[in-house]
Amino acid sequence: MKMKKKILFIQTQAENAGAQEISRLVGEGLATKQHAVHHLFFYRKTDAYDHAPNTTILCDQRPSTPLAFAKFLIDLVKFIRDLKPDVVLTFQHYGNLFGGPAARLAGVPHVIANQVSAQATMNSVIRKLDMAMGSIGVFDSITVNSKDTAGEYGDFPKVYTKRIVHVPHGFKTKTSDLSKGCAREKYGLPSNATILGSVARLNVLKRLDIAIEVLSANPSWHLALGGQGPEEDNLRKQAKDLGVEDRVHFIGEMRSEQVGDFLKTLDLFIFPSQAETFGLAAVEAAQVGLPIVANDIPVLREVLQTDGVPCALFANSDDVASYVTAIEKLLSDPELVKQLATSAERLSRLYSLDTMVDHYEDLVLEQEQPLFMPMGQQA
CATH class of the missing domain: 3.40.50.2000 (Glycogen Phosphorylase B;)
Known part of the structure; x- marks a missing residue:
């Protein structure tokens, strides 16, 4: 029998965009499998998630002063510590950069980073910090959604790349009944x-x-x-x-x-x-x-x-x-x-939605025989 987990999804900004759509769909899928799912956004960009269930937005706007940023970091660690999730999934480069260490400081035993930000959106400092955190084990697994994205990490140390897992995006068909x-x-x-x-x-x-x-x-x-x-x-x-x-x-x-x-x-x-x-x-x-x-x-x-x-x-x-x-x-x-x-x-x-959710559940549960293989071991 599968153990049910308390799972926290961490995103940077609350708005309707691609990364937010994926975490929402994965969260909905895991909730249907009886896991307890919560979402956390660093700051509010639009009103898209103001009334979403089990969703917290830490800041009304992006922290823009040193004092506001320090308060944000303290509140982030406190929120995670109070929630006590079994697993944290971080999305986008700033979500990974701040969410991963905050989860570890809060005592979370299992952290999964999701590389859904294109390399062009990251400066060299962020890329080096990401490399360091993935190499020392801040993240247990690091998902990529395409083979091309996996290739962007080809120059990273093996201790980093061995954590990379290819989980293609699934999607919900956007049909319409209107003429x-x-x-x-x-x-x-x-x-x-x-x-x-x-x-x-x-x-x-x-x-x-x-x-x-x-x-x-x-x-x-x-x-x-x-x-x-x-x-x-x-x-x-x-x-x-x-x-x-x-x-x-x-x-x-x-x-x-x-x-x-x-x-x-x-x-x-x-x-x-x-x-x-x-x-x-x-x-x-x-x-x-x-x-x-x-x-x-x-x-x-x-x-x-x-x-x-x-x-x-x-x-x-x-x-x-x-x-x-x-x-x-x-x-x-x-x-x-x-x-x-x-x-x-x-x-x-x-790009099956059900398959994507199943892959994420395997990562969450850390099964010994997952439905997929790390990128370096795929045929």
Whole structure:
């Protein structure tokens, strides 16, 4: 009989984004297996988790002074010590950097780090601290969600890399019962336009400036952006400078259950991100049958395929014309769209939500014969 564990998930900021979606899904899955699941966020970014059950947000905003940061660290250790979890799972690089040591100081016997932050988001100091903590055993296991991400740790010491375990992201299919017309009405989008779109946190690494720039190629194209983030003002200014502001629609942050209705509004999904560990939003869009144009980086080539057959067209985010060409091809070639969609139908099998949860439960329970093998021992 499996022992039931008290599990604490630690994230950096409370908002709706990819890493938060994964920890939420894993937490829900482990809760259905009768584990006691709690979530902790360092600070509040949006109101997305204000009323979530078994969820604590330590700070109303990011600690910005030495005194506020010291209080945050003390409160973090105290919270974990009072909760007394059996296992702590940390997410994102700052979640790992502060959550792992805090869990050990609070006496937690089992800590699992999750590398869901792309290397481009980490400076050299953070990377060295992560290497040191993983090497001395602050983390018992370190999950990566793609083979490409695992490869980014190839120059780390063996004592670190032997802890790495490949657990591909699972996802919940983002379907919608709405017609395209009703979905567009819901989000205030034009009913007869060709709408390109993306779901992403609005930060500079997502390269959504490319998505705006392609609108200059065709006056009938519109762009809908689902998400929030620090680049919104710059993106709005870019749209105005290019004279396309009336064709760019900022939808704002969406709850997970709203994403399916948003995807239903689109004719094509554009994903020019230059740094990902998986690319969850693009996988979700492909699986519901949307044609995809994604940046040609190794991790997106890896996850946007099934049985070696691509689910998307790829372009170069340093070359806007390559996106225009790919978009025009998909909008004019229904047979190609059908081929890509047929390949994408198998994504839900390749990235099974149940399998992901089972893998995490094995890590939590530290089974002697897990369902998977560490990356270095895979065939």
